[in-house]
Amino acid sequence: MAAKKVVTFGLRYKDFSRQRNLFALRNNSEIEIVAEIAYDDSDEEIFFKRTSIEEGLAIPHDYVIVCGPGPSMVKGSVEEVAQWLSDNGFSEEVSKVTNVTNLTMAHFEQIQTHQLQVLKELVTASDAQIHDRNWLGERIYSYGINPFFKLAKDPEPGVTWSTCGILQVPSEFLDLCLYLSDDRWKGRIDNAIEVGVWRGASSYILAAILYRGNPQMTYNMVDIYDGLVHFDAVKEIVPSLKKCIPNTSADFAERSFDFCFIDADHSYDGMMGDYMNVGRYASKILVFHDIFGHEYDHLNGGTVRGWQEIKELEKDNKITEFTKYPDFWMGLGVVEKQ
Ligand SMILES: C[S@@+](CC[C@H](N)C(=O)[O-])C[C@H]1O[C@@H](n2cnc3c(N)ncnc32)[C@H](O)[C@@H]1O
Structure with missing residues (x-):
């Protein structure tokens, strides 16, 4: 399945849990961040795709993810950001607006089902399996590792990222x-x-x-x-x-x-x-x-x-x-x- 293209809206350096969710989705190839609309200029760039609202929304995308109160002129909830976009000539964007939680729910459910499967395999593993670094590694890496930046930017192969x-x-x-x-x-x-x-x-x-x-x-x-x-x-x-x-x-x-x-x-x-x-x-x-x-x-x-x-x-x-x-x-x- 092709990755969904995403414009982040109002992502801040201090939004650690949102960043981790986005890193997880991105590193598992479920999304591609195409633009990062700034919260304010002093805040650190996270995905190195910083743009203005106009430039960001001009890049083809499937979702606008509202990560917090938006860029300084558009602070508010998902609904308020959608309203602002509608009022400011971006009405075709309204149906694309969502938040990180909405996007991660399906990912969570899928991972949690897999986690239970891995645990069943661990408790029933044969001696040969549990002592085999490759067998055990496949299960532990795919179980889900929290996407700290350092890990997510320099990933070990086979890791599923999950908060x-x-x-x-x-x-x-x-x-x-x-x-x-x-x-x-x-x-x-x-x-x-x-x-x-x-x-x-x-x-x-x-x-x-x-x-x-x-x-x-x-x-x-x-x-x-x-x-x-x-x-x-x-x-x-x-x-x-x-x-x-x-x-x-x-x-x-x-x-x-x-x-x-x-x-x-x-x-x-x-x-x-x-x-x-x-x-x-x-x-x-x-x-x-x-x-x-x-x-x-x-x-x-x-x-x-x-x-x-x-x-x-x-x-x-x-x-x-x-x-x-x-x-x-x-x-x-x-x-x-x-
Ligand atoms: C780094 S996390 C643990 C991660 C976990 N062991 C893992 O590898 O997935 C630290 C946890 O310690 C808890 N914590 C902090 N202070 C504590 C304390 N004094 N006693 C017990 N738990 C504490 C926090 O609530 C947090 O859930």
Whole structure:
């Protein structure tokens, strides 16, 4: 199916969720951005197609996507922008006006159906399949990865972009999944905790892999806010999942879990708090995200400082780092308790 041509209207640099939706649709070849009508001149260009209203609307297109209050002379809702276009000689545009949400609904439904299929395949995978990097990679990449600019602009092949996907570098997360699917963990992880689950995607995949190795296990999903997508449908496939929202690691203080994944408050104090509450009690595997995430440096040193200290505290254990961008971004740190 040919990509629909889109003119964005009023997209701002700070509109992260709208940008991610548009990146997802664009990178999956569902849309092509042909023009980006400015919010105001001082705002950063996002798709490098900045035009005036007249020039943008002159380029053939299927949709005008209203991303927020529009360019300075046309602030308002979808209806108000449509009215403005009608009043200003662009009446043929009115039927093309929509917003990002309308455009992404079909994409979401399609992806969510696929996600359930991937999870079913993970829980029923043979040993040969789950240990095969290509087999596992195909499932994890197509499950849906959140389209951060850096990832969406420099994509790894085979990735489906979705704002209900995981907030991880695909190859790093695949490394972690392969590590967890190793036979030495089979039947040995009885209880798990993930602090900071957001949409649930990382928990769903990790829990599916651990559940395959031990159907009796419990995977506690902890967050301060409920952003989970299709939890009930996933729980039918991965019964180990337990929603603990709203909660923080403090609600589980001093409890020992076989597997502990910390990806919540990325300030140094937040990360160390989670480590002190549950991380240091992990009995087999302890994982941190964003160990190279320098965007949190301003938060009293953030996760980079936290990870350096935790590595020192855990130096008697085996430490592994999964990283594609060791100088500046993301990264998963694994402490395997000896
Ligand atoms: C980066 S997201 C988690 C991403 C998820 N692990 C994934 O890979 O898809 C961080 C999450 O941590 C949650 N969070 C922030 N502070 C928290 C806290 N003190 N305790 C628990 N969750 C927290 C946020 O609400 C957010 O959903």
